[in-house]
Amino acid sequence: MSSARQPFSFQRSGRTTDLSLPSNLSCKEDLSLYNGLRDAERKLDWTLSRKVMEVQDSLNKTMTRRRTLRVYVSHTTRNQSWQNSEEETPAVDFDSGKGIPSWELRVEGKLLPGPSDAEDSTSSLPPPPARKFSTFLKSAIIELDRDPRIYPEESIIEWHRNPSLPPEDGFVLRRRGDFTIRVRILLHLDHTPERCQVAASLGDVLGLRQGSRVEVITALYQYIKLHGLQDKIDRRIVKPDDALRRAGLPETFPFQDVPSVVHRFLHPSEPATILHTITVESGASSSTTAYDIEIDMDDREYKSRIRDVLDRLAPTTDTRVARLDHEISETTQAIRASQLKQQFFQGFAHSPQTFISDWMASQSRDLETILGNDRGVPDELMRRSDFFRLPWVDEAVVVHESMRVAGTLPAYQSK
Numbered sequence: 094m095s096s097a098r099q100p101f102s103f104q105r106s107g108r109t110t111d112l113s114l115p116s117n118l119s120c121k122e123d124l125s126l127y128n129g130l131r132d133a134e135r136k137l138d139w140t141l142s143r144k145v146m147e148v149q150d151s152l153n154k155t156m157t158r159r160r161t162l163r164v165y166v167s168h169t170t171r172n173q174s175w176q177n178s179e180e181e182t183p184a185v186d187f188d189s190g191k192g193i194p195s196w197e198l199r200v201e202g203k204l205l206p207g208p209s210d211a212e213d214s215t216s217s218l219p220p221p222p223a224r225k226f227s228t229f230l231k232s233a234i235i236e237l238d239r240d241p242r243i244y245p246e247e248s249i250i251e252w253h254r255n256p257s258l259p260p261e262d263g264f265v266l267r268r269r270g271d272f273t274i275r276v277r278i279l280l281h282l283d284h285t286p287e288r289c290q291v292a293a294s295l296g297d298v299l300g301l302r303q304g305s306r307v308e309v310i311t312a313l314y315q316y317i318k319l320h321g322l323q324d325k326i327d328r329r330i331v332k333p334d335d336a337l338r339r340a341g342l343p344e345t346f347p348f349q350d351v352p353s354v355v356h357r358f359l360h361p362s363e364p365a366t367i368l369h370t371i372t373v374e375s376g377a378s379s380s381t382t383a384y385d386i387e388i389d390m391d392d393r394e395y396k397s398r399i400r401d402v403l404d405r406l407a408p409t410t411d412t413r414v415a416r417l418d419h420e421i422s423e424t425t426q427a428i429r430a431s432q433l434k435q436q437f438f439q440g441f442a443h444s445p446q447t448f449i450s451d452w453m454a455s456q457s458r459d460l461e462t463i464l465g466n467d468r469g470v471p472d473e474l475m476r477r478s479d480f481f482r483l484p485w486v487d488e489a490v491v492v493h494e495s496m497r498v499a500g501t502l503p504a505y506q507s508k
Contacts, residue, residue, distance in 0.1 A: 171195050282364070
């Protein structure tokens with residue numbers, strides 16, 4: 094979808110429309126009902142536009158939803174002594190590893206469906222593609238507890254996400270060995286927004302051990318407000334109480350420096366730790382264990398549904414409203430024309446002679462204006478001599494002479 098999508102709004106059509114009715118209509122009751130409907134429409138338009146703008150603004154913010162990531166840890170064994178028959182002795186190839194006792198560890202995962210996913214199943218929209226397991230991780234570390242003198246292969250295996258590489262559904266680790274070993278798996282989750290570990294000194298005071306940077310800053314803001322730690326004279330200064338000073342905060346600091354003060358107490362969040370035992374004894378050729386881990390993630394599906402609703406709603410609503418406004422405008426114009434006819438015939442019926450005289454005088458003035466014979470000065474003033482002794486006469490002479498000189502100036506310049 095293009096990022097240059099125009100914001101949705103309940104706009105009227107470009108043509109000029111007048112939906113108002115004259116206030117002197119004879120049907121007062123119907124006029125009041127119509128004006129009431131127009132007021133209700135304006136309020137509804139304002140409310141809908143405000144709500145739509147709020148929804149559009151929310152698309153630019155991080156919408157977090159806590160989901161459950163199920164991690165499957167399994168292992169299989171190969172070429173163990175109990176897996177080979179006594180009559181058959183497999184050929185050993187140290188280069189390819191054939192015939193050498195070994196095991197294979199698999200770490201896979203998937204996102205469990207949430208409550209809203211059940212509602213999405215009834216939607217006509219196609220479901221979004223499932224995300225790969227590695228997209229939920231920043232890094233993964235596998236630590237093997239075994240003697241390096243017997244197994245020289247590295248015992249700590251690390252994986253870090255590389256944006257240039259395609260995502261993976263899981264990780265596979267193969268090693269040689271015929272002893273039971275313990276494995277520790279560390280998964281650094283990619284929370285959205287990023288979660289941080291709060292230092293114990295400040296976390297005990299705020300009652301918060303882990304959270305996003307915004308959550309920790311908000312918690313400290315609320316603590317300052319709740320305990321009245323702002324200076325009574327200068328509200329821009331914060332004076333921490335004994336608990337905050339013991340946690341390591343300075344004696345005083347500006348209120349706007351709360352984010353920078355909090356930043357010193359934030360550390361990377363602890364990884365999710367999974368302990369697993371790889372058993373190679375008889376009867377334990379394979380084993381699978383599932384672990385559920387909570388993860389905060391950006392609700393992309395919800396944002397996508399909002400965009401789809403806005404895209405479908407905008408053109409339909411604008412077209413229908415424009416069509417109805419045009420129909421209402423034509424009706425109001427017809428009502429105003431009918432009212433003029435009514436006033437015309439009522440005036441004629443009340444006093445035909447006076448009405449015809451006034452009407453002919455009005456038509457004469459309009460005709461003079463159209464033909465350019467209207468001097469713009471009433472005849473009564475034209476008959477008074479003192480009217481031509483007013484200051485406007487001098488100003489008119491200056492303007493007239495200026496226009497005359499300006500008209501003859503090009504002729505002198507051309508000579």
